[in-house]
Amino acid sequence: MLTLRYQNAMSAHVGSGGLSDRELDAAVKAATPAIRAVLHGRARLGFAALPYRENVLSKVEAFARRVRGRFKNFVQIGIGGSSLGAAAITGALLDRFHNERARPRLYFLDNVDPEETASLFERIDPSETLFHVVTKSGETTETVAGMLVALERLHTKVKRPGSHIVVTTDRKKGFLRRLAGEQGWRTFEIPANVGGRFSVLTPVGLVPAAVAGIRIEELAAGAILADELCSRRDPRENPAAMFAIISHLMDARRGRPIHVMMPYARALREAADWYRQLWAESLGKRRTEGGRDVCVGPTPVVALGATDQHSQIQLFVDGPEDKLVTFVTLQRYRRDVYIPSSVRDPAADFLHGKSFTDLIVAEQKGTEAALAAAGRPSMTVELTQVSPRTIGAFFFFLEMATVFAGRLYGVDPFGQPGVEAGKRAAFALLGREGFAAGAAEVEAAVAPDPNYVVR
Numbered sequence: 028m029l030t031l032r033y034q035n036a037m038s039a040h041v042g043s044g045g046l047s048d049r050e051l052d053a054a055v056k057a058a059t060p061a062i063r064a065v066l067h068g069r070a071r072l073g074f075a076a077l078p079y080r081e082n083v084l085s086k087v088e089a090f091a092r093r094v095r096g097r098f099k100n101f102v103q104i105g106i107g108g109s110s111l112g113a114a115a116i117t118g119a120l121l122d123r124f125h126n127e128r129a130r131p132r133l134y135f136l137d138n139v140d141p142e143e144t145a146s147l148f149e150r151i152d153p154s155e156t157l158f159h160v161v162t163k164s165g166e167t168t169e170t171v172a173g174m175l176v177a178l179e180r181l182h183t184k185v186k187r188p189g190s191h192i193v194v195t196t197d198r199k200k201g202f203l204r205r206l207a208g209e210q211g212w213r214t215f216e217i218p219a220n221v222g223g224r225f226s227v228l229t230p231v232g233l234v235p236a237a238v239a240g241i242r243i244e245e246l247a248a249g250a251i252l253a254d255e256l257c258s259r260r261d262p263r264e265n266p267a268a269m270f271a272i273i274s275h276l277m278d279a280r281r282g283r284p285i286h287v288m289m290p291y292a293r294a295l296r297e298a299a300d301w302y303r304q305l306w307a308e309s310l311g312k313r314r315t316e317g318g319r320d321v322c323v324g325p326t327p328v329v330a331l332g333a334t335d336q337h338s339q340i341q342l343f344v345d346g347p348e349d350k351l352v353t354f355v356t357l358q359r360y361r362r363d364v365y366i367p368s369s370v371r372d373p374a375a376d377f378l379h380g381k382s383f384t385d386l387i388v389a390e391q392k393g394t395e396a397a398l399a400a401a402g403r404p405s406m407t408v409e410l411t412q413v414s415p416r417t418i419g420a421f422f423f424f425l426e427m428a429t430v431f432a433g434r435l436y437g438v439d440p441f442g443q444p445g446v447e448a449g450k451r452a453a454f455a456l457l458g459r460e461g462f463a464a465g466a467a468e469v470e471a472a473v474a475p476d477p478n479y480v481v482r
Contacts, residue, residue: 073219161195228246278325289330360384
């Protein structure tokens with residue numbers, strides 16, 4: 028279902044750009060106590076329990092059955108972890124042109140861009156729309172703003188706005204929890220010990236998936252299978268552990284801090300976006316858990332095969348030797364297109380009788396080989412196909428890899444102090460109670476200095 032192949036991260040295959048067997052053996056030996064410490068404390072990993080919560084799956088599915096067919100549109104209002112995972116699930120498991128062919132149409136209001144927001148609300152009829160408002164804290168500014176716009180539109184169009192709103196937030200605290208209780212809105216919860224970027228298998232991701240008809244019990248089943256793989260105590264037999272060890276080694280010891288995820292399937296483009304947040308926000312930290320200043324963390328980059336062979340691969344092959352590429356490939360695609368032989372010419376003859384699967388597989392192998400020949404390391408995560416089960420496994424694999432990597436870097440993979448600093452500054456500028464005193468300081472920090480302006 029999920030296989031990690033890493034020979035092209037090894038010097039035997041890519042020369043000096045790869046790791047020697049001795050180097051990797053030493054790293055595995057050094058990392059083994061950390062890997063086992065994570066596994067020993069697995070019960071404290073909130074996300075690891077999510078696939079086993081059958082009662083939540085049942086409640087979400089029951090809700091989805093009640094609302095399917097009632098609404099033409101489903102809009103998820105959330106940002107970061109409150110949107111990316113849900114978009115990754117639906118992006119992978121629904122037809123790319125789902126909104127043109129099926130109902131409900133799915134939209135993700137995951138930014139406060141005024142033009143995009145205005146365009147969305149002009150496109151949808153609120154009386155035909157179910158709004159899923161998602162925020163772990165219950166007070167995320169961007170989400171609250173989007174909800175207020177949706178609520179105002181609903182009040183002008185329907186008698187019972189609350190029947191068009193479902194909320195996923197913390198079980199006890201936060202503005203949204205209080206408001207939902209006062210208004211009697213349908214709610215789901217994000218467990219207190221599950222952070223936003225690890226919440227994909229909570230109702231954050233399950234509600235839109237279930238409403239769209241995706242078999243969410245299969246997502247959970249795939250995650251459970253991956254849990255078995257990623258709980259192996261021997262790192263050599265644990266794909267998440269080896270992914271973390273090699274990624275950390277390439278960054279910390281080999282000067283390769285840029286980690287590229289490149290799926291060769293358009294269905295996995297949003298999953299790579301989700302990985303980018305998971306890897307960046309979890310591992311990019313100023314201090315270790317012990318409080319020592321370190322300023323560590325790899326920089327994740329997303330590329331799409333074969334599209335980005337025509338935009339980024341030139342840089343990856345011939346540019347700075349600072350990257351580790353992870354390909355994500357499929358053993359089989361759900362559909363295929365065969366190339367006809369209607370035109371005879373040497374530029375086209377070699378394609379006759381082949382399929383687009385043949386083409387994209389050859390392109391991926393060619394790119395991997397080109398990187399290897401240039402001494403640029405890569406790994407490959409292979410999925411059997413895109414299905415609810417493999418997507419659930421893929422998410423769980425990357426979540427465990429992130430926690431393992433956090434332990435190797437010595438940082439807390441669940442905190443996000445840098446994000447909070449930006450939030451506080453925005454609160455000051457917007458005049459939120461308790462924060463306004465810092466507005467002048469923020470304005471001074473970003474005010475244009477005429478000595479450094481070009482017009």
